[in-house]
Amino acid sequence: MRRTEQELMSRSGPSPHAAFAAALLDPAAPVPAGLVAWNGSDPAARFAVYRNNVVHALITVLSDTFPVVRELVGEDFFRAMAQRFIVAHPPTSALMHRYGEAFPAWLNGFEPAAALGYLPDLARLELARLRAFHAADATAIDAQQLADALREPAQLAGTLLQLSPSLTALASAHPVVSLWEAHQWDETRRDARLADIDLGLAESALVFRVGDDALVLGTPRDDVALALALAAGAPLGHAVSEHPAADLARLLGLLLEHGLVVGVVGASATTST
Secondary structure (H helix, E strand, O other), X not given: OOOOHHHHHHHHOOOHHHHHHHHHHOOOOOOOOOOOOOOOOOHXXXXXXXXXXXXXXXXXXXHHHOHHHHHHHOXXXXXXXXXXXXXXXXXXXXXXXXXXXXXXXXXXXXHHHOOOOOHHHXXXXXXXXXXXXXXXXXOOOOHHHHHHHOOOHHHOOOOEEEEOOOOEEEEEOOOHHHHHHHOOOOHHHHHHHHHOOOOOOOEEEEEEEEOOXXXXXXXXXXXXXXXHHHHOOOOHHHHHHHOOOOOHHHHHHHHHHOOOEEEEEOOOOOOOO
């Protein structure tokens, strides 16, 4: 019977390409066997330089995506942490702006940072800003279009709102909005703001693109929960019944003000994108 590729690999070990990639990202890994240098120089030394350049480039990508996380833990700790992440999660796409999507979840299990419980959610906030920058453009509807769709109370229950692709609704048990905002100031004002933050405070936010910037807007937790339900495709009536403490009028006003409603679908409404 013909052996499958998986069976062959399990008997012969990882492919040379896989071994090379693994060694390239792990400073503790041995130099792959069989390497030669065209000019007769030491292949181990040349590989070490190449490996250092690749790892440095990936650390820079993570540093640019998570600058507040980096500032909070310090440069040396961040680099060591990033190296551990790179070994566990090598790039899978040529689009480097997508690298680091697994970083917030990975931080949950990173024992050396366990005392910083806010770190994973702060990383999620920073990742949401990056996603907002790269999200597809979408044309917002105006307030009258939404008002027309909701003219009849009976239409409310089945109305679906289509929200901007740049929008992320984020709820945290930690003061991630305050921590992020503090780091948007110079060092003196940053430190003063950090000293006033209650680390036991829960905060929530909407993150979205405005022009060429990504805005982090602190928003009541119940309103964020309602926004999450709407973004997931729940009809207005169902979403409101599931989140009775949310202020629908306030949330709709906020979404319309920032151009975050890009379509509405209901009994007599048509999609607008």
